[in-house]
Amino acid sequence: MKSRIADVTRGASKVFTAALLAGTILSTVNAQPAMAQSTVVVAVSPLGADSNLYWTTTGAFILPSLQTLVGQDPETGKYDNSQLAESWEHNEDFSSWTFRLHPEAKFNDDWGPVTSADVVHSFNLHIGDDAKLSGISQFREISVGAVDDHTVQFDLPAPDPNFLFSHAGRGSLAIYSKAQFDAEGIEGYEAAPAGSGPFRYEGRETGQSITFSTIADHWTGASPEFDEIQFRWVSEPSTRMAMLSAGEAHAVTLPRDLQDDAAEAGETVLASSEGAMQTTMLFTGQFMNPEAEENRDARSYAWADVRVREAMNRALDRDAILEALYGEGVRTLPVYTMDPRFPGYSEEIAARFDEAYGYDPERAMELLEEAGYPDNFENPKIPLVVTSLAGNPEFAQMAELVQAYFDIAGIQTEMREQDWATGNTAIRGFSADFVTPMRNAPVRPSALGVQIFFTSQASPHLDVGDPELNKLGADLVSETDPETRDAMLDQMFTRIFDSYAHLPMATVPASVVVNSDLVEGWTFPGTTSSGLSHFELIDLK
Template identity: 35%
Template sequence: MKPSLKTFLAGAAFALALTTSALAARTDLTLGVALEPPHLDPTAGAAAAIDEIVYANIFEGLTRIGPDGSVRPALAESWTLSDDGLTYTFRLHDGVKFHDGTTLDAGDVVFSLDRARADDSTNAQKGLFAAIDEVEAVDDLTVRVTLKQPSGAFLWNMGWGDAVIVAPESAETNKERPVGTGPFMFDGWAKGSAVTIVKNPDYWGDPVALDKATFRFIADPAAATAALLAGDVHAFPNFPAPEAIPQFAADPRFEVVIGSTEGETILATNNGKPPFDDLKVRQAIAHAIDRQAIIDGAMFGLGTPIGSHFAPHHPAYVELVETYPYDPERAKQLLAEAGYPDGFEATLKLPPPSYARRGGEIVAAQLREIGIDLEIIPVEWAQWLDQVFKAKDYDLTIVSHTEPNDIGIYAREDYYFDYHNKAFGEVMAELDATADTDARYALMRKAQEIIAQDAVNGFLFQLAKHGIWDARVEGLWANAPVQANDLTEVRWKE
């Protein structure tokens, strides 16, 4: 007996409903990320790749930074500040548990902040905690933080990934098996391939929509393009192949979002090593750099030229690109004055990101025009961290510093630039002690001008954020005020 048309249509409608329901119910997501992190503890490493996986997903701080760059409550539901600007009193959320089942209390906050600022601290951003004089547990859910002097950036600093709260029971093993308080829990790490996180069923806050998220490591631009087109990756928040963006923009299956980042992309220079300890040599390099040619050639026009280490979208930004305008003849003259009329040889170590590898080829060609012959040395990310960032074993390198408001790194005595300027340090010290916004902005402008004049590094461009994802995915950040792939609001559209 043949089925009636009515029966057939009813069956078809039922099948369609099942299909639609299945699509609407999707709760897994695979993200492409360019770099594999060296480990997964944001309190013990400088690599942005760490925070890009764990920030707001696995680990949380007293405060957090939102997608618009604002400071928001996190583990601290509220706080008060004393009239003299020295004492913050934080009230913690009740009922918060770490992923191993232990309860968060004020003692964990004391432990985390004291650990971060200790003499033997391995925190890559130890300066964030320099203003702290004392941390006390008033009761189980109340923490009092007393500062040495007022700090206008304190709440912002507590929102960095380096300031997340960890438990003494698991702090030493967070590199390989991170245990936080966030809405996702660590599930697994296939070295060289991916990190997987899963929904935390006991999360103290609003539950997330995703049950599972996988971060796949794909540094190669061609492989990243292929993975997106094949659907093997659903989203690439920082797509490494800008040349392919027009292809995705024309494809209705994808959404292309070009945003801004805190990534000052620089030709980092070893100021403590001859001949780069000579200001005239650094000035020559600055005059030899054609920023727009680098942006066009390496980034396919996506990027904003910068003349100092500061984001153009910040209210305190100063336009300093013309401090050392592109002028190869002036560059040659400065090299001759420095004692290098025939130039010299040096090395250029390049980490994996495409902005570095592609930009490095262009920079090398530009410096060759003035007599500086660079040997290009490609290095993996772990090698870059060990050789360049930690050991200062380099001449020149290209890297994007994606930490927010990080001009203060130029005042660090042991930082890998090996730059030392007493006047700059004094400006930073005054900035740390200043709470008034207008006064802070004036000091930030002064700081920008000092390092621009000193040509500490070759300031290239502000990295754009190239976001490409499945058009059915919503909730990913358009901009990157901090190093994060925050999945707390991400879901598939129904």
């Protein structure tokens, strides 16, 4: 069954891709002139918000000319001081964080050194009423002050051991020049914001492109091999493919089905050095709560029985599903939100995955029989959500493949086609009664992710209702000892794993397709919201 599903899926994908290549792409190849090698062109999907005011966007793309406080290593994804903060420290309970700026950091275009006054000014802009950044709400309760010209202190309303995530992968605070604002106002930022990064903003054509020049002898030591980088917003993946083939783009983002075709045509698919996203199928409702309120009660559904949940997991041939969805480069995920980069990762759980979750349809059928499925359940049909989300076109196909394997094991399903907003509204309104695809991107610190997706602490609408998990989650919020926190996270992930509280799927890297004649390589960790970063490391041939 594994090969049949994978082959059918891939075959349908290639027929569709071939049709695109025969039409849109070939008619576009000769439409535009090739660019000079000194200008690197990256073609991506259009942004949700095309603005130089970062806080008014959703954070999917931070201007390469701007910097955050905390950087991340391009190979490991671990926090480093490659951005504006030279070092940082926190008090004993993680409720106060102090950042010391690089003394040599300076803004482009002679706007002076980067100081703590610029950080405080930028922070106040980012928490304004027009802010749309993901995760910015928590900033509004933070007090920020300048200790001296190069030291800034953040005082939090509650302990937050994961605070660096806001200043790195999440990118909730980009630093703008206060001197420029004092001289030119917000109009100066809208026209040409002065950043401190290794690229200088040159201009944009709204809805079409944005261009940056590289800075010689930059204070960070970064030295790109090219003079200019231009990002072009191109809606159609087929057009981005054509640009790559014609040498009109050095790098493009493509859906995974077109990546295979690009590779077959001789182009190179580059993956991030670390996982950029985790995917799963989540059960909704408080199915593990023996005293759930009526509007949260999912106990009438079959997945309230742990034997059914185990059967659902054992019914899935994840190798075949993930190959069909993502191709090469993905890893099976033992527990959603658990990640080896963060505290709480359990090698023991990972080693037990095949034994506890491996493809075994016969054992799945035995478990269903033990549970008296379907006769013993008021709602034996499993509602599977068929939906799509920007950046995750495979979500609909994920549900369909899961349904195919469930059918083999004798698990009844009901396919529900709904847009992402409708499903999200049901979840947040505590009325969701389905199994839905979900993503964790960028990959959050494990302590934050497990609270959001499984407990009542961070996102109560996703609470699975397990008293043990919620007790551990509540204790984790106030615990500040690193070793104790690590042990508590291990207990939480073990509980999720042993109770089959979800259908974990994959750890997925970010990917970009590069023209093999123009680009040698590019190392990036996949830790940003868009997955792409470290543009200065694009290695040209």
